[in-house]
Amino acid sequence: PASEAADGISFSPFTQREQEGESIAKRMTSMIAPLLPTEVAKEPMLLKREVAPGMTLMIGATNRISKGTPGNGGFRIWKYDSVQQAAEEAVALAQGMEVKHMTYNTGCAGAKVVCDIGEDRDLSGLNKKQLLDALNEMLVELDGQMFTGCDMNSTLEDMEYLAEKSDYILAAIGNDSVNPNHATAHGVVGALLAALRPDLVDEAGKPLCHFNQAANDEVVAKRITNLLEGKKLLVHGCGAVGSVVARELTSMGATVYTIDVLRNRADIEGCINISERDEPWWKLEVDAIVPCSKSSLITVEMAREVRCSHIIGAANLPFANAEAQEIAQTTIPGGRPAVNFMPEGVTSAGAVIVDSVEQYDQDAFKGAKPDELYAFCRENVFSKSKQVAKLAQEAKDLEMKTPAAQMPDLLAETAANQSTPIGLRFAPWRQSVLDSPVTAMEASRSLSRRNIIGAALRPAARHEARAFSTATPQTADVVICGGGIMGLNIAYQLKGRDPSMRVVVLERGSALGVGSSGWSTGFMRAFYSFDETMKLALDGIRAFKNWSSYTGIKEPRAYFTETGALWMLGKTGEENEIMQQRLKAFGVDSTVLDASGVKEMFPSMNTDPYPEYDPETGEETGRVFPELSALYEHGCGHLDSSSCLEDMLDAVRREGVDYRFQAGVSKVLTGGGKATGVELEDGSVVMAGSVV
Structure with missing residues (x-):
């Protein structure tokens, strides 16, 4: 029987058709369903509707959804071979979401929105607004029984459009400084810490991976930047999630190898890009392989040859099939021991944890700093990873001694013992645990700002990275030499115009503001002699006055203090009126003042003219000066330059700019009459299409 969802709309039980071979969706279902309790996975549901000729919109659900336990999963748009194939994938993806939701008791059920655009359309010609x-x-007809967000070929802009029409969107809309991809990345980091540093707890047994006070306490910062010293990890896939994971791991002292199908994306500061090495990446001897790329990454052949202790990442279904996963988890006689694979339902749940906060405690979500939410994800994934690892270790049956085999028991135990959605636990957790959490990368930067970071911090990783980059020059679209306020803003503007652009900023100093930017008073005024300079100044003033909006940081460190500017240049009243008209032409208010006007505005100022003295005799000349005239320019002001630089660094790194300290440029390389790259003082080379 159909499951009534709302008036005029209903889900129906979904049965997978028998077909020759193994489809991707059937493979997904066969690998995910065993992770779920039997009663949860036995009756998948599907809602299907043709929204245009040949275009079908559907919602797959693991089980029945309701207002009490709404479905939650992203919106995927794709051209499938058939509607049936799309339906199978919707249900399989929903089951994958169910594992994450049940693992962390998000208060939601596993679901997925899938659109099959039909054989007569392509993605480039899709009428997105109609869809x-x-x-x-x-969603409106379901009346709160389904929430969605971004997935393949749906964007944040799409979600913002939908959010204006209904309340059923979860995509960090209420806090634009939070990035769901970063939340996922920090969850992966928590899972890796649980595997590599399970001792990371305090006297009471509580995890210490929220990195509290690391930006303010040098001792804490040093501890964090050495957490993974001596560990080697391989991050496969350096996109929105993998790049953050790699930066966090190298900031904790690990030697991090990176690889990506787009080689440039794997050029990450402090990491070793092996994208173009001939040796098979899976044969690299590392403590952990961290899949953050595609599904079906690890084949049966690779599983036999991997030389790692752990496989922990963000990618959904990193194994090509169940056989590959079983081989990896089995000891090979005379070869490597069994690999610890932690299912992505545990490790890749940062985004759904943040969704739960957004859904169940909107005030806390809107007021949260990104690092607070990321620390919450990191700590919860750390704890859950340790919990499932302990269940596997204590299992008596040999076949049950893997985290994957323990998932049904873990989910059942979570459902029985945790009735409050994890989203409602964030606010009290923040109040009781945190006052200033940061990321590992920020902890590392805090040491840089104290000028105590150096070669001893990560000697192995830095030495190898330098040697590798010298042998194989790194590449970028644009290299910017100098990471002060100008270099940071140029990088920020370039990424804003083309997010795919590979931008590298090279700063010689070991901390922000070691050059003129750090010494600047940060004062901004509009009046200049040239029109172009006035336009540039006004653009800067607008940015500083709207600093949060400009940087995309909800609570930036820097803020604009409006003071105005008093111009006393010895001009006559007529000359100052001409100056006033020039400012007015650019939309700037000003006031021409005589001596009494200046005295009224600045009572402590003495407006009497300073007497002129004869340089020969030292006597007053008795010269009578013209009447004082001044001009007061409204809207001028200043902000702290150091705080401004810190905000801009956060902004450019959030957008994917590769910013490097202690990277002085020794010369610009040329060829064919143009700049082709730069050589650094350490001998390494970065090739680029443009050099600034």
């Missing part, structure tokens, strides 16, 4: 309107209609 989004159809999805909104479906």
Whole structure:
């Protein structure tokens, strides 16, 4: 029987058709369903609707959804071979989401929105507005029983459009400084810490991976930057999630190898890019392989040859099939021991944890700093990873001694013991645990700002990275030499115009503001002699006055203090009126003042003219000066330059700019009459299409 969801719309039980061979969706279902309790996975549901000729919109669900336990999963748009194939994938993806939701008791059920655009369309010609309107209609009819967010070929802009029409969108809309991809990345980091540093607890047994006070306490910062010293990890896939994971791991002292199908993306400061090495990456001897790329990454052949202790990452279904996973988890006689594989339902749940906060405690979500939410994800994934590892270790049956085999028991135990959604636990956790959490990368930067970071911090990783980059020059679209306020803003503007652009900023100093930017008073005024300079100054003033909006940081460190500017240049009243007209032409208010006007505005100022003296005799000449005239320019002011630089560094790194300290440029390389790259003082080379 159909499951009534709302008036005029209903889900129906979904049965997978028998077919020759193994489809991707059937493989997914066969690998995910065993992780779920039997009663949860036995009756998948599907809602299907043709929203345009040949275009079908559907929602797959692991089980029945309701207002009490709404479905939650992203919106995927793809051209499938058939509607049936799309339906199978919707249900399989929903089951994958169910594992994450049950693992962390998010208060939601596993679901997924999938659109099959049909054989007569392609993605480039899709009428997105028509599709989004159809999805909104479906969500409104479900009346709070389904929430969605971004997935393949749906964007944050799409979610913002939908959020204006209904309340059923979870995509960090209420806090634009939070990045769900970063939340996922920090969850992966928590899982890796649980595997590599299970001792990371305090006297009461509580995890210490929230990195509290690391930006303020040098001792804490040093501890964090050495947490993974001596460990080697391989991050496969350096996109929105993998790049953050790699930076965090190298900031904790690990030797981090990176690889990506787009080689440039794996050029990450402090990491070793092996994208173009001939040796098979899976044969590299590392403590952990961290899959953050595609599904089906590890084949049966690779599983036999991997030389790692752990496989922990963000990628959904990193194994090509169940056989590959079983081989990896089995000891090979005369070869390597069994690999510890932690299912992605545990490790890759940062985004759904943040979704739960957004859904169940909107005030806490809106007021949260990103690092607080990321620390919450990191700590919860750390704890859950340790819990499932302990269950596997204590299992008596040999076949049950893997984290994957323990998932049904873990989910059942979570459902029985945790009735409060994890989203409602964030605010009290923050109040009781935190006052200033940061990321490992920020902890490392805090040491740089104290000028105590050096060669001893990560000797092995830095030495190898330097040797590797010298042998194989790194590449970028644009290299910017100098990481002060100008270099940071140029990088920020370039990424804003083209997010895919590979931008590298090279700063000689070991900390921000070692050059003129750090010494600047940060004062901004509009009046200049040239029109172009005035336009540039006004653009800067607008940015500083709207600093949060400009940087995309909800609570930036820097803020604009409006003071105005008093111009006393010895001009006559007529000359100052001409100056006033020039400012007015650019939309700037000003006031021409005589001596009494200046005295009224600045009572402590003595407006009497300073007497002129004869340089020969030292006597007053008795010269009578013209009447004082001044001009007061409204809207001027200043902000702290050091705080401004810190905000801009956060902003550019959030956008994916590769910013490097202690990277002085010794010369610009040329060829064919143009700049082709730079050589650094350590001998390494970065090739680039443009050099600034």
